[in-house]
Amino acid sequence: xxxxxxxxxxxxxxxxxxxxxxxxxxxxxxxxxxxxxxxxxxxxxxxxxxxxxxxxxxxxxxxxxxxxxxxxxxxxxxxxxxxxxxxxxxxxxxxxxxxxxxxxxxxxxxxxxxxxxxxxxxxxxxxxxxxxxxxxxxxxxxxxxxxxxxxxxxxxxxxxxxxxxxxxxxxxxxxxxxxxxxxxxxxxxxxxxxxxxxxxxxxxxxxxxxxxxxxxxxxxxxxxxxxxxxxxxx
Amino acid sequence: xxxxxxxxxxxxxxxxxxxxxxxxxxxxxxxxxxxxxxxxxxxxxxxxxxxxxxxxxxxxxxxxxxxxxxxxxxxxxxxxxxxxxxxxxxxxxxxxxxxxxxxxxxxxxxxxxxxxxxxxxxxxxxxxxxxxxxxxxxxxxxxxxxxxxxxxxxxxxxxxxxxxxxxxxxxxxxxxxxxxxxxxxxxxxxxxxxxxxxxxxxxxxxxxxxxxxxxxxxxxxxxxxxxxxxxxxx
DNA sequence: GAATTTCTTATTGCATACAAACTAACGTTT
DNA sequence: AAACGTTAGTTTGTATGCAATAAGAAATTC
Numbered sequence: 001x002x003x004x005x006x007x008x009x010x011x012x013x014x015x016x017x018x019x020x021x022x023x024x025x026x027x028x029x030x031x032x033x034x035x036x037x038x039x040x041x042x043x044x045x046x047x048x049x050x051x052x053x054x055x056x057x058x059x060x061x062x063x064x065x066x067x068x069x070x071x072x073x074x075x076x077x078x079x080x081x082x083x084x085x086x087x088x089x090x091x092x093x094x095x096x097x098x099x100x101x102x103x104x105x106x107x108x109x110x111x112x113x114x115x116x117x118x119x120x121x122x123x124x125x126x127x128x129x130x131x132x133x134x135x136x137x138x139x140x141x142x143x144x145x146x147x148x149x150x151x152x153x154x155x156x157x158x159x160x161x162x163x164x165x166x167x168x169x170x171x172x173x174x175x176x177x178x179x180x181x182x183x184x185x186x187x188x189x190x191x192x193x194x195x196x197x198x199x200x201x202x203x204x205x206x207x208x209x210x211x212x213x214x215x216x217x218x219x220x221x222x223x224x225x226x227x228x229x230x231x232x233x234x
Numbered sequence: 235x236x237x238x239x240x241x242x243x244x245x246x247x248x249x250x251x252x253x254x255x256x257x258x259x260x261x262x263x264x265x266x267x268x269x270x271x272x273x274x275x276x277x278x279x280x281x282x283x284x285x286x287x288x289x290x291x292x293x294x295x296x297x298x299x300x301x302x303x304x305x306x307x308x309x310x311x312x313x314x315x316x317x318x319x320x321x322x323x324x325x326x327x328x329x330x331x332x333x334x335x336x337x338x339x340x341x342x343x344x345x346x347x348x349x350x351x352x353x354x355x356x357x358x359x360x361x362x363x364x365x366x367x368x369x370x371x372x373x374x375x376x377x378x379x380x381x382x383x384x385x386x387x388x389x390x391x392x393x394x395x396x397x398x399x400x401x402x403x404x405x406x407x408x409x410x411x412x413x414x415x416x417x418x419x420x421x422x423x424x425x426x427x428x429x430x431x432x433x434x435x436x437x438x439x440x441x442x443x444x445x446x447x448x449x450x451x452x453x454x455x456x457x458x459x460x461x462x463x464x465x466x467x468x
Numbered sequence: 469g470a471a472t473t474t475c476t477t478a479t480t481g482c483a484t485a486c487a488a489a490c491t492a493a494c495g496t497t498t
Numbered sequence: 499a500a501a502c503g504t505t506a507g508t509t510t511g512t513a514t515g516c517a518a519t520a521a522g523a524a525a526t527t528c
Contacts, residue, residue, distance in 0.1 A: 013304065014482065038509070049483040051285075054510090055292060062296035064392065070247065071489055071510060086389045093327040155320045158298065159397070248512065272479065283513040288480090305480060305519055 014048050018056035021046060026065055026076055033078040037066070063162060081222055088215040090163055092208055094156065095144070099191055099207035100200035101151035110150045111196050117143045118188040125185045136181075137169050143188060150195070172214050175221035183213060248286035249293075255280060256290055260299055260310055267312040271300070297396060315456055322449040324397055326442055328390065329378070333425060333441035334434035335385035344384045345430050351377045352422040359419045370407055370415075377422060384429070406448050409455035417447060 022042070025031045043053045061068040068074045106114070120139050124132045144164075148157045176184065187210040194203035256276070259265045273284045273291065280287070295302040302308045340348070354373050358366045378398075382391045410418065421444040428437035 040509070050510090051482055051484090055289070055481095058289060058292055059296060062293060064389070073510065082386075083389045086387055089331065090328065090390065090393065093331060094324065097323065097327060152316075153320055155298070155317045156324065159324065159393075162396075163393070274479070284480090285512055285514090289511095306521090307480065 014052035015055050015059075018042065018046060018048060018053045019059060022056055022060055023065060026060075031076050033076050035076045037074045037076065039073070081219070084218065084222070085215070087163055087168075088211060088218070091160075092211040092215070094160060094163075095147075095211055096204040096207040098148050098151045098153060098156060098160075099195070100204035101153065102147045103195045103198050103200045103203035105152055106150040106195050106198075110146065111192065114143065114146055114150070114192045114195065117146065118185070118192050121188050122185045125181050133173055136173055140173070140184075141169060147191070147195075172218055175217040177217070180213065180217055184210065187213070248282050249289050252276065252280060252282060252287045252290035253293060256294055257299060260294075265310050267310050269310045271308045271310065273307070315453065318452065318456070319449070321397055321402075322445060322452070325394075326445040326449070328394060328397075329381075329445060330438040330441040332382050332385045332387060332390065332394075333429070334438035335387065336381045337429045337432050337434045337437035339386055340384040340429050340432075344380065345426065348377065348380055348384070348426045348429060351380065352419070352426050355422050356419045359415050367407055374407070374418075381425070381429075406452055409451040411451070414447065414451055418444065421447070 022031075022037075031037065037057070039050045039053050039057065043050045046053070057066060057068065057074050060066040061074065065077055066074040067077050102110075117139055121136070121143070124136050124139070144160075145157070148160065173181075187206060190206045191203055191210065194206050256265075256271075265271065271291070273287050277284045277287045291300060291302065291308050294300040295308065299311055300308040301311050336344075351373055355370070355377070358370050358373070378394075379391070382394065407415075421440060424440045425437055425444065428440050
């Protein structure tokens with residue numbers, strides 16, 4: 001009775017498929033800024049109906065990747081240097097606060113896990129950049145997530161996720177020079193030390209340094225890219 | 235079973251209709267926390283099809299009012315006192331930064347408009363509470379929006395809108411005692427003065443006071459409501 | 469009698485169909 | 499020739515139908 005006629009993609013719902021495809025295309029620069037996207041075109045390209053594509057459009061709109069105007073469709077949002085600065089500003093404000101709270105509330109187990117992640121980071125710092133970029137991004141994300149967890153700020157996490165976006169993190173790492181990678185690893189260790197000492201001020205300041213350093217690297221990268229074709233935006 | 239009560243619907247699209255209805259119902263407490271909402275029921279109640287209702291669900295999900303789980307529908311999100319504290323924390327961080335930036339960048343024209351709004355606020359401070367609650371909320375929202383505009387932070391505005399939500403502002407005002415209303419008006423005047431003096435530190439500190447004061451009022455209100463039936467959550 | 473299984477039912481996810489809105493090109497009018 | 503109105507052709511917005519999944523009830527088994 002349960003005869004699967006054809007199951008094209010098990011587990012992956014259609015909306016997810018559309019969402020992932022679109023976000024990937026935007027992040028990779030395949031869909032350039034201000035480009036107009038049509039529901040129908042994407043739908044046929046993915047072999048879906050317009051309904052899930054539309055849903056993905058709305059979600060990406062809410063997250064700031066697309067600009068949706070009521071009867072005129074969606075266009076890819078443009079990120080000016082100023083926009084990126086704002087993102088870093090917010091990250092700095094929120095994450096340094098999170099680090100402070102984590103210092104006050106982290107359990108021994110959480111501190112141990114933080115330390116392990118920082119170690120992992122240091123170990124990877126010496127590898128050639130390209131080999132471990134994805135992995136490094138993942139570990140970094142885990143570190144920051146764990147910090148939020150230790151701070152006991154569930155709502156904040158949702159907000160941060162909206163702002164920080166994992167792929168952008170990867171982009172940050174791509175902007176780092178070797179010395180900056182090591183500095184970033186050192187920051188993580190310092191944050192762990194501050195949390196371990198339950199010193200909120202210290203943790204907050206260390207995190208502030210950490211974000212500002214990343215900010216600096218990204219803005220330098222942007223200036224460099226100014227001279228290049230807008231082919232490789234990521 | 236078309237229970238189409240009133241739908242003037244001049245130019246109002248179906249999604250908007252569903253969105254407004256749902257948000258209103260959530261904010262007014264008609265839909266209590268953890269309550270399960272079914273697309274079909276809402277749709278027939280509003281005389282619409284499920285499609286726009288569904289879209290409204292997703293939007294409210296992205297904004298944190300509903301919790302959506304893939305094959306199990308939507309339930310009204312629960313706001314713990316801790317959640318509300320987090321919102322105020324973020325508001326304090328971001329808005330005080332905004333005020334600082336506004337102090338550095340505001341034009342004469344913007345300052346004039348800020349002052350006018352602050353005056354308007356003071357004038358309303360002496361009126362009986364119920365009469366001008368909506369109006370006061372509107373003016374307050376204009377004040378804060380103008381400040382963001384003066385700070386030149388477009389992306390930040392989107393983020394703040396996500397966090398601060400105008401109806402919640404109204405709720406704040408409902409929590410104010412007469413003395414606090416006057417204090418709030420005084421804060422606005424002080425912020426204008428700081429912006430006029432182009433003193434970022436001062437503007438930032440004044441805004442911080444302003445938000446913390448609101449935070450205090452709301453948390454007191456919450457404690458009071460603890461003893462009451464959960465009927466009137468707003 | 470409790471637990472597991474199966475069957476029923478209610479609800480979501482997706483596809484298709486249709487209506488409304490916008491775009492743009494053409495022709496008419498002044 | 500310029501401006502406007504009209505109309506054909508997209509493209510988005512909404513409705514409906516069907517398939518898939520989850521929740522709940524009844525029945526069977528241990």
